[in-house]
């Protein structure tokens with residue numbers, strides 16, 4: 134494995150994203166909705182960088198149902214409270230093909246939040262199979278399989294405080 138994004142660079146970028154989110158919220162309450170498990174570490178650090186009225190909840194989705202091209206996902210653990218009328222920001226670890234996020238945004242829109250935005254720590258734009266809006270992106274990376282800072286390879290390496298590339302895995 135080789136380090137792709139050092140811990141200090143991660144923390145600096147997360148701080149900047151948190152400040153941007155705080156500015157955009159203009160004092161309105163926001164709900165951060167973390168997608169388990171990969172986003173838990175990003176979510177924890179991001180939330181600490183947001184000033185003002187911020188609450189959190191988590192959702193867990195299955196991997197693709199059926200063919201990968203449909204991108205259909207199922208909710209394994211739903212949010213604890215209604216989203217109606219709230220400013221919601223989905224917090225994801227990485228947007229790769231965009232299929233998971235696209236599907237999740239569709240499901241959450243039906244619950245009528247007053248706004249629905251998305252923050253992703255990482256994005257692999259070259260892998261996109263569908264156009265998906267992402268309002269806050271930490272880093273754009275090449276088509277490499279990465280681990281650390283919550284992201285896993287067979288459940289391993291989530292504990293690394295930095296992002297590393299698993300050579301030969303993509």
Ligand code: IMP
Nearest residue numbers: 228229230231232233277278279284285
């Ligand atoms: P998408 O639906 O193709 O955008 O995939 C999204 C999900 O795939 C992410 O939430 C991750 O769980 C997983 N994933 C995609 N690329 C990577 C990677 O490089 N490392 C770890 N997980 C990844």
